[in-house]
Amino acid sequence: MNSVTVRTLLVRGMLAGVVAGLLAFGLAYLIGEPSVDAAIAYEEAQSHAHGHGHEGVELVSRSVQSTAGLATGTLVFGIAVGGIASLAFCFALGRIGRFGPRATAALVAAAAFVTICLVPFLKYPANPPATSDPGTINQRTALYFLMIVLSVLLVVGATLLGRRLAGRLGNWNASIVASAAFVGATALAMAFLPAFDETPADFPAAVLWEFRLASVGIQALLWAAFGLLFGYLAERVLVPGTADETASGTASRSAAPTAPAAP
Template sequence: MTGEALIEQAISLETAASTSETHTHQAAVASDGAKAEHSHDAGDDALVSRDVQRAGLPLATTLTGGALGVIFAVVWNVCTRRVNGRATPNAVALALAGWLAVAAVPFLIIPPNPPAVGSSESIDHRTAIWFVAVLLGLGAVIVWYVLRRWIQTQNPTSPLASIYPVAASIILIATGWMLMPATGTDYSGFPADLLWNFRMSAAATQLTLWVCLGLSFQFLIKRYSQRDRRP
């Protein structure tokens, strides 16, 4: 609900800016003695109206969460098979790794923007950057896991098993962030507080989703295990 209110504020700013630009264009055309006509208007209907977007938000959230849950279950099952009878992977820890890879790292590299920020011409460019950022996040998690397992295999009591993997992941993320091309987004004229609140709302939503996913999965795993142990 908080994010929806922020989106409405951003849309209002976008509509006001578009209307002002239209009026300026009309005045410029009229001053040349031409007809004050324009090819488009600020009131043009969007492909999907705001009413439809608001009504479809719960359904879209449910479908997204369900799809993410299926992917999470598949990854957890693969991790369970790879431990070869050792301790069952902790679903909360796996959810934290997923959040870091799919949400946190992309957020640091290309944080979400509300309506009125960014142009439609740069959507493909920004989408490509986001996709690379997700791959970078996944790579950082894999590097952390592989390096940690290798150090533990070589020297199980080494305190470096916790330090080196984290440092390597941070270096990888920082290097990718520095090499990533700029999005070219223009933030001039947009309220900084609205931008900040929107991004914090988006980050909180992602964190809540992954935490609930990990806790729910861990709870169900424990109940299933207890049921199997009953005589």
């Protein structure tokens, strides 16, 4: 794959990331922000109950945080992951099996969602405001990124293992063995890494559940949208005759004469 094609795919990957980021923003605003508001209300109620009241000055209003701030964050994230995932697509195309551009894009997006979103979430799930100790934020952040790095390394190792075993066991059996190895190694890593249980006992369980479910749903939507849209755009770049053949086939069918009805 030459540099011009890679650059074209990189641009289209970032465009797909913009669209995916917009969709993620819409879902985050609809299902994520209500649980954040509920958590903030709980935090304020606890502060008043203990006589603390409001401390400091709010630099950015809540309305700006939930609209412009949220949109900026999701768009920047979408562009970043779109660019990185498009480069991963360029490397993976033709190396992970006889898959076309659309299937490869879908597999890359699915693998990215599992390794950098789902697996770290299972060990260190997202928490709304008022459910974590500010004093442990640095430690929690470091361990979360460590879990991401471990997940990526383990999936790369599982992929190499599957490719090595494919000649002896066949693709299907090798994939099962590699997947089992990845799950087992991930579970072992999770068991040894420290956990955090800082959520107050009286924090509404429904709010915590809704926030975490929204966090996973937003990520799933972003990666699914990116995988589908980028696969379509990549196919138009790598298989340019596909769109022309589809258009010409449609035009031929519309221009074909209709057989007269039988008397």
